[in-house]
Amino acid sequence: MVVPQSGLPERVTIYEVGPRDGLQNEKTLVNTEVKAEFVRRLLAAGLPIVEATSFVHPRWIPQLADAADLMGLLDAAGRDCPVLVPNERGLDRALELGVKKIAIFGSATDTFAKRNLNCTLEEQFAMFEPAVKRAREAELDVRAYVSMCFGDPWEGAVPVQQVVYVGKRLLDMGANQLSLGDTIGVGTPGHVTHLIESFLEAGVDVAQLAMHFHDTYGQALSNTFAALLGGVSTFDASAGGIGGCPFAESATGNLATEDLVWMLHGLGIQTGVDLGQVVATSSWMAEHLGRPSPSALVRALTRTS
């Protein structure tokens, strides 16, 4: 039943991260043609943005070592998909293939910057700057992920003003959009509200903010609802909830696109997404991954079939 709630956006953009953030955290290596078909099916299901892959060095993420081959298998719509680039070298590879949208992956904490980027919180800006500058000169859209915005496994709670500082630096550098990630899934709705308000107080337009929630502690959708009330209208999600939690079978990591779509459509918010097609795509991908989808909704809708 569709029952709108006052004060929410009329339309939400779902930024699909399954092929990149999802598959890079799955143990099973997926064939390149299957990945291409995954991207095609997600686009056909009405998802407006599908992040296709990452041009990170294969040593770090062997799951996505076939990034260039994958892009070659996609048609024009597929080649318009954003890709993640870790640095200038990744940007060079992406530019050669004619990509039009890139994403960079920053950290809100010093410890995660050191562990994931091998640099300090401050040094990451110098690392990203030339890539962002060149991408913007080439008229590419640049999305900046900010990871560990709510909690960090080593540092614990992350100060909101530190997240705002990192986000502002990345916007000032030229990023068009921030994706604020609760990478370990520990955030709760009041924290979400406070973080969004803090960005607005710092002069950031809410249209530049996307939220990236993980369901590791079951909190992703309540946090999404808080962010909707705060005016955010772009949300990251992963078809079938794949990725994000490589440690435990069937445990949840990334917010599942289907669970998000169910809530949004129930609220009367338009997404352009065909829920049945996403469920079918996730069920198909679950077979390739050899494990059931972690999405509550996919399980509910497919358990009798």
Next chain:
Amino acid sequence: MVVPQSGLPERVTIYEVGPRDGLQNEKTLVNTEVKAEFVRRLLAAGLPIVEATSFVHPRWIPQLADAADLMGLLDAAGRDCPVLVPNERGLDRALELGVKKIAIFGSATDTFAKRNLNCTLEEQFAMFEPAVKRAREAELDVRAYVSMCFGDPWEGAVPVQQVVYVGKRLLDMGANQLSLGDTIGVGTPGHVTHLIESFLEAGVDVAQLAMHFHDTYGQALSNTFAALLGGVSTFDASAGGIGGCPFAESATGNLATEDLVWMLHGLGIQTGVDLGQVVATSSWMAEHLGRPSPSALVRALTRTS
């Protein structure tokens, strides 16, 4: 990190339904002494109300056929726990054992009334009335569950005014509290807000409302957050998320107490509950049930141990 959100209750009462609603929907039969220990551990973890069992005929729910024996194993605090009674005969059995709080289980839809209670929507009131009247004369607290408040597997969407009608009839009969159940888990936050507002417009005090969400479609916590914003301060939950979904292994049914406590404590809302003790209790019960806890939080906190 604790970050309050304005406009929410300072304190929430968690009504623990694991021993009754949880175990009655688990395939595994649990030993009576283990059930008694489950109730004791939940009370020791600070849960203020633990529904202990159901005095329904063993033919319908063999899992709880030992209701009287279970009550005999509990100490004074355990014997203060509410129990479900389906009718006058169940009330008789409960009164003999000295229980002080009962719950009845009504339906918001005609089809579910026929399937679960073997009577029409209207006939259920005549069935419950003598039991509720006698219970109130004996100074017992009476909670009335209203099931299928959001959707029904046979009827689809359930009109909000029909739910208000059923709830009002049960309150007028003498029930102290309504537990409004999303039995199949399909509701979304705008629907929750609208249902609560409709009860208030009908003259019901929000303090008489409890919400009972299922996580089958992943929506339970966002619906909880909407209900908190609507002023509700009593929520049903099941330790470890047991029960509520007997069809698929590891799929989610009842909202897990732990996932609820994490959100409430993150919002700075007091519950009196020791989260670690509930997680430990759910892990212990999961061994007896022979399946992993469906709670996201229990999995996240126990996967490395």
